Amino acid sequence: MTRVLTLVGALALAAVAFAASFDYGLEPRKIADGTYVLIGRTEDFSAANGGNIVNVGFIVTSAGVVVIDTGPSKRYGEQLRSAIRKVTDRPVVKVVNTHFHPDHFLGNQVFSDVGVAALPATIQGIQTMGGPLVDNMYRMCGDWEAGTEPAVPARAQADGVEQIGDHEFEFLALAGHTKGDLAVFDRTTGVLFAGDLVFFDRAATTPHANIGVWLAALERLQSVPYKQLVPGHGPVVSDARAIKQTRDYLTWLEATLQRAAETGQDMTEVMATPIPQRFAAIPLVDHEFSRSVTHLFPALEQQVLGARK
Numbered sequence: 001m002t003r004v005l006t007l008v009g010a011l012a013l014a015a016v017a018f019a020a021s022f023d024y025g026l027e028p029r030k031i032a033d034g035t036y037v038l039i040g041r042t043e044d045f046s047a048a049n050g051g052n053i054v055n056v057g058f059i060v061t062s063a064g065v066v067v068i069d070t071g072p073s074k075r076y077g078e079q080l081r082s083a084i085r086k087v088t089d090r091p092v093v094k095v096v097n098t099h100f101h102p103d104h105f106l107g108n109q110v111f112s113d114v115g116v117a118a119l120p121a122t123i124q125g126i127q128t129m130g131g132p133l134v135d136n137m138y139r140m141c142g143d144w145e146a147g148t149e150p151a152v153p154a155r156a157q158a159d160g161v162e163q164i165g166d167h168e169f170e171f172l173a174l175a176g177h178t179k180g181d182l183a184v185f186d187r188t189t190g191v192l193f194a195g196d197l198v199f200f201d202r203a204a205t206t207p208h209a210n211i212g213v214w215l216a217a218l219e220r221l222q223s224v225p226y227k228q229l230v231p232g233h234g235p236v237v238s239d240a241r242a243i244k245q246t247r248d249y250l251t252w253l254e255a256t257l258q259r260a261a262e263t264g265q266d267m268t269e270v271m272a273t274p275i276p277q278r279f280a281a282i283p284l285v286d287h288e289f290s291r292s293v294t295h296l297f298p299a300l301e302q303q304v305l306g307a308r309k
Contacts, residue, residue: 098181122153159171196231
């Protein structure tokens with residue numbers, strides 16, 4: 001027992017030391033020619049992980065580096081640039097935000113020399129909600145967020161194909177997880193960066209979701225001839241499992257909330273709904289289901305009540 005307690009104490013001290021260093025430990029993982037991902041933890045935001053729960057990517061082309069999302073803080077953005085420099089001495093030539101949730105754009109200020117691009121709805125979201133999002137991240141993650149400011153993307157990203165060096169990119173302007181969700185398909189390597197339209201082995205979040213629109217976006221992504229898919233959260237996959245899991249969960253969630261509204265359940269009763277076995281092992285599913293009830297159920301309830309008048 002003494003040895004166990006000693007080990008637990010040592011691990012706790014190591015965790016504290018890690019957090020105190022504010023080192024995200026970013027290790028780019030090569031998944032295709034010139035293509036790297038930095039995989040975040042399948043956790044919620046905390047002072048222990050500094051908000052590093054997101055997947056960020058970069059692609060080294062002959063013209064320079066394309067960066068997809070900038071992470072949850074200024075510190076992360078700085079460490080991301082350092083990680084890129086360890087891979088290549090080519091300059092960063094394009095940076096995009098997939099949407100306006102804070103873990104995806106709060107490293108933007110580190111790339112001010114390049115200028116970040118995003119869909120118009122993402123730009124609007126950062127303009128109107130950036131300050132409160134930073135404040136909330138500081139509340140959850142503490143001094144990992146020191147110096148972080150909400151840098152608004154400088155350019156609107158259009159839907160379509162763009163040649164950057166020796167890589168051909170298709171930018172897909174979609175929505176559903178938020179009002180503006182950008183997916184990036186590298187036609188040259190076959191890698192699809194799906195942003196938070198796809199979660200895999202991590203429960204989906206819904207604070208700004210429209211599930212019907214989201215499901216339509218997943219159908220669009222399913223038609224992309226990708227070889228590998230990088231979800232916004234969770235491991236990289238080379239098949240359709242991630243899209244299928246996200247679709248399955250959202251379909252169940254939508255049907256569950258609709259049925260609850262139609263049968264007159266209150267929010268507490270809805271939150272007590274058992275999670276199906278096929279989702280039970282997904283990290284944070286109980287937590288995110290409860291949050292989704294608070295996000296989505298009141299509007300459905302009002303919709304049903306309005307239809308009965």
